[in-house]
Amino acid sequence: MAVNDGCKLRFLELKAKRSHRFIVFKIEEKTQQVVVETLGEPQQSYDDFTASLPIDECRYAVYDFDFTTDENVQKSKIFFVACTFGSRSPDASKIRSKMLYASSKDRFRRELDGVQVELQATDPSEISLDIVKERAF
Template identity: 75%
Template sequence: MANAASGFAVDDDCKLKFLELKAKRTYRFIVFKIEEEQKQVIVEKLGEPAESYENFTASLPADECRYAVYDFDFVTEENCQKSRIFFIAWSPDTSRVRSKMIYASSKDRFKRELDGIQVELQATDPTEIGLDVIKSRAS
């Protein structure tokens, strides 16, 4: 089912892998890429549960847009173990204008396909998705 605004379909694998992250915690993170030739959003990288936040941020290209989902574990002030699922729209300043426009126009529809997102972040450089930002947005 293509998005009228941008014409991109969401590959079923995207939804399937997201459900596995959400329900079974099979992955720590998922990086999604818009494949312009195939006119669809695909899974580019899956992060194993043991991978760190640094592994996640390192998997985002420095000059290309991506969508990503990150399952963040933290401990509350009451000492409760919790997790939040973050949706990150990665759109670095150095990426192509066309790419930024495509990702921006497709974001809301793609995000709707992933039921269970708790926090959304829009980032144009690594400081906007630093671990301190994630921690402050999680609680």
Template identity: 70%
Template sequence: MANAASGMAVHDDCKLKFLELKKRNFRFITFKIQDQQVVVDKVGNPEESYEDFTASLPDNECRYAVYDFDFTTNENCQKSKIFFIAWAPDISKVRNKMVYASSKDRFKRELDGIQVELQATDPSEMSLDIVKARAL
């Protein structure tokens, strides 16, 4: 397990699953902090949609997530970008939000290949339109 500067460990499985996502074996991965370490929460199959991904996030708890977003550029080229999303709903507990916020940068550094970062406190801040705009 990697040791995080914030005191938060990162389970090795997080990096292994992320490498699989980069090979297109998964569409998304959500991570949660449990027992002072970041662990894999859920994984999404390659055929799952962005709506499936957003539905997998809890309404009242923070999560980190990575999403492999496929899109077509203005020049009609197929591309994909890996998004890192820090999900911190307004109704989650203050302590929960603080723990996730203080560990985010260290955890993100463990995942080599993140191209875009989003922070969201409600679903409208990570709508498909916002993701598309950030990808281009």
């Protein structure tokens, strides 16, 4: 699976310049490459991020999560999220898509140098804000 150069470029913008709050990536099956689907503006919320993920399709995403520690220190962690929503569907195309995302995940994840936390979600509840907060600490 090829990774479009735009994916790495947008990720570097998120990591170094904080130009984006989140990035949603999808696999273009025709071209067999991962591409950027959605860019979140820096002021967008976690709810905006989760709303940008299709409920019945697989996606990869990164989210720049800002938080304050118990010592009142501002921090940020970059989360990699592998979403296989819709995986319960018996539709053959959904099963093929899930397999494609699962087999490509590790290679794509390695392209994104600087990710600090990884989440796997088969249901939207598995990437709730509470879970993200828990994993950030």
